[in-house]
Amino acid sequence: MLSIIPGNKVSELDSSYILDQGITSWDLMERAAISFCSWFKGRKNFEDKPVFIFSGPGNNGGDGVAIARILAAFHLEVNLIVFDAIDHCSKDFQINYKKLPSTVKVFKIEDFDFRIDVHAVIIDGIFGVGINRPLEGKFKEAIDRLNTFDCQKIAIDIPSGIPADGLLQGSAFRADYTVTFQFPKLSLLFPEHGEYTGEIFVADIGIQDNFLEKFASGKYFIQQRDMRPLHKTFHKFSHKGDFGKVLLIGGSKGKVGAMVLASTAALRTGSGLVHGFIDESERIILQTAAPEVMVAFKEELENLAKFDAIGIGPGWGLNVDLKFYESLLKNYKKPIVIDADGINLLASHPDLIQNIPQGSILTPHIKEFERLTGNVSNHVERLQKAKDFAVEYGLFLVLKGAYTSISCPDGKQFFNSSGNQYMATAGSGDVLTGMITSFLGQGYTPLNATICGVFHHGLAGELASFENKRGTIASDIIKCIPKTYLELGID
Ligand SMILES: NC(=O)C1=CN([C@@H]2O[C@H](COP(=O)(O)OP(=O)(O)OC[C@H]3O[C@@H](n4cnc5c(N)ncnc54)[C@H](O)[C@@H]3O)[C@@H](O)[C@H]2O)[C@@H](O)CC1
Numbered sequence: 001m002l003s004i005i006p007g008n009k010v011s012e013l014d015s016s017y018i019l020d021q022g023i024t025s026w027d028l029m030e031r032a033a034i035s036f037c038s039w040f041k042g043r044k045n046f047e048d049k050p051v052f053i054f055s056g057p058g059n060n061g062g063d064g065v066a067i068a069r070i071l072a073a074f075h076l077e078v079n080l081i082v083f084d085a086i087d088h089c090s091k092d093f094q095i096n097y098k099k100l101p102s103t104v105k106v107f108k109i110e111d112f113d114f115r116i117d118v119h120a121v122i123i124d125g126i127f128g129v130g131i132n133r134p135l136e137g138k139f140k141e142a143i144d145r146l147n148t149f150d151c152q153k154i155a156i157d158i159p160s161g162i163p164a165d166g167l168l169q170g171s172a173f174r175a176d177y178t179v180t181f182q183f184p185k186l187s188l189l190f191p192e193h194g195e196y197t198g199e200i201f202v203a204d205i206g207i208q209d210n211f212l213e214k215f216a217s218g219k220y221f222i223q224q225r226d227m228r229p230l231h232k233t234f235h236k237f238s239h240k241g242d243f244g245k246v247l248l249i250g251g252s253k254g255k256v257g258a259m260v261l262a263s264t265a266a267l268r269t270g271s272g273l274v275h276g277f278i279d280e281s282e283r284i285i286l287q288t289a290a291p292e293v294m295v296a297f298k299e300e301l302e303n304l305a306k307f308d309a310i311g312i313g314p315g316w317g318l319n320v321d322l323k324f325y326e327s328l329l330k331n332y333k334k335p336i337v338i339d340a341d342g343i344n345l346l347a348s349h350p351d352l353i354q355n356i357p358q359g360s361i362l363t364p365h366i367k368e369f370e371r372l373t374g375n376v377s378n379h380v381e382r383l384q385k386a387k388d389f390a391v392e393y394g395l396f397l398v399l400k401g402a403y404t405s406i407s408c409p410d411g412k413q414f415f416n417s418s419g420n421q422y423m424a425t426a427g428s429g430d431v432l433t434g435m436i437t438s439f440l441g442q443g444y445t446p447l448n449a450t451i452c453g454v455f456h457h458g459l460a461g462e463l464a465s466f467e468n469k470r471g472t473i474a475s476d477i478i479k480c481i482p483k484t485y486l487e488l489g490i491d
């Protein structure tokens with residue numbers, strides 16, 4: 001899986017890779033520029049538009065200069081705006097500058113009149129991971145001004161101004177797209193930076209995952225290409241028992257829908273048998289809405305071991321018999337998935353936490369997480385708290401939202417790449433609970449069940465929103481779960 005390397009290790013990574021491969025730093029910059037340009041050429045919305053590239057003094061600027069040469073070779077109108085005297089710029093910047101064809105128009109920032117047509121494309125190569133202080137002076141002025149333009153804007157590697165691993169202070173370039181090299185920089189995944197990064201694309205520059213791993217910090221980016229090997233294979237003679245027997249517990253007056261969604265999602269994810277335990281008065285609703293789901297009776301819960309996985313919480317309400325909850329946690333000896341009111345009850349009764357079986361999976365959204373661990377002021381703090389919580393209690397903590405993070409008992413953190421804003425709709429979290437419980441019941445390890453659940457859920461959301469856009473609802477996501485297997489080439 002793709003490692004996320006801290007910004008301060010990137011130059012060490014570059015030097016080590018260059019030495020290992022017997023290439024020059026210019027070769028690596030050229031790969032980055034080619035990779036950027038092939039992404040650029042693949043996007044029909046930039047075709048034949050004039051391009052304005054802003055290049056700072058470092059290697060991010062050097063990338064910009066190399067990109068200027070390559071795009072000019074495609075006969076685009078290319079304007080390059082530089083901020084410093086060329087002999088004060090990085091070595092590879094200077095080499096690329098000498099290679100520029102005469103068709104590229106070069107301006108010094110102080111001479112540039114900012115007459116940029118609305119149809120033009122602005123490319124930001126001002127600062128990359130080398131930024132070491134907030135923007136000021138000519139850099140801040142230029143970026144603040146560029147942010148007022150309505151044309152398409154692309155950031156090279158990271159929007160200038162945002163530090164690779166920390167929080168933005170002051171101004172930064174507001175991009176519609178960020179094309180980041182080899183791995184996403186951690187700060188691109190923070191909600192605070194969403195309005196600056198736009199859509200993120202990872203451009204491959206040829207550094208293999210196992211090489212990156214030497215510089216890893218225990219943070220990983222989950223991509224589509226990682227999915228197949230994490231899945232179990234089933235065969236012609238597999239029977240419904242092989243696909244797992246799961247139990248979902250939740251539902252209260254007015255909130256039975258959450259159980260309908262979670263249990264249907266579990267079935268669509270591949271569970272052989274799904275049981276639902278729900279308030280007696282509400283059972284008929286579950287039975288009617290989801291006839292494939294079997295309603296469980298209290299006496300069946302006396303032998304919990306017969307269930308391959310249990311998910312607790314969807315629509316459960318807060319009016320729950322705590323002794324019953326405690327007995328579930330104590331008596332089930334395998335990992336449990338806990339969501340929604342299951343989490344809210346842990347927050348109001350923290351003494352219950354110690355009873356949760358090791359390796360269990362908690363799936364709070366940001367508000368539920370704060371109820372559990374206290375308020376935080378930013379995402380850096382939130383990620384640290386999630387990691388500490390997972391390590392302290394030996395649990396997997398899934399912090400839901402864009403780039404959902406999975407914090408593991410060993411301190412590793414995984415960030416999901418699938419999903420989109422159209423999934424922010426009622427019940428979409430219940431769908432995830434059903435999916436993770438299903439994978440767990442199919443015999444996946446808690447980590448694989450969580451990664452697969454989170455990735456398939458996001459992919460189903462993307463497929464569902466393809467046509468429905470803002471009108472996407474949780475049931476649409478469930479309908480698209482089977483398509484995620486097709487999309488990933490998994491039988
Ligand atoms: N493996 C990789 O990741 C590769 C990285 N490359 C590019 O190289 C970039 C990193 O290049 P650099 O390390 O040269 O760093 P940058 O290009 O981000 O800039 C660093 C320069 O800017 C100065 N500086 C930093 N903050 C400033 C501020 N607020 N105001 C004024 N000056 C400031 C620094 O003193 C230094 O001279 C990456 O982001 C990427 O674009 C590619 O060229 C090749 C491969």
Ligand SMILES: Nc1ncnc2c1ncn2[C@@H]1O[C@H](COP(=O)(O)OP(=O)(O)O)[C@@H](O)[C@H]1O
Pocket residue numbers: 365400401402403404418419420421422423424425426427428429430431432457
């Ligand atoms: N902007 C987004 N990008 C990607 N996924 C999102 C986004 N917003 C929400 N989601 C996903 O949708 C789900 C919402 O879950 P949750 O907040 O528990 O909703 P509910 O309580 O309504 O079921 C989570 O899995 C979350 O990761």
Ligand SMILES: [K+]
Pocket residue numbers: 060124125126127128155156157158159160
């Ligand atoms: K940049």
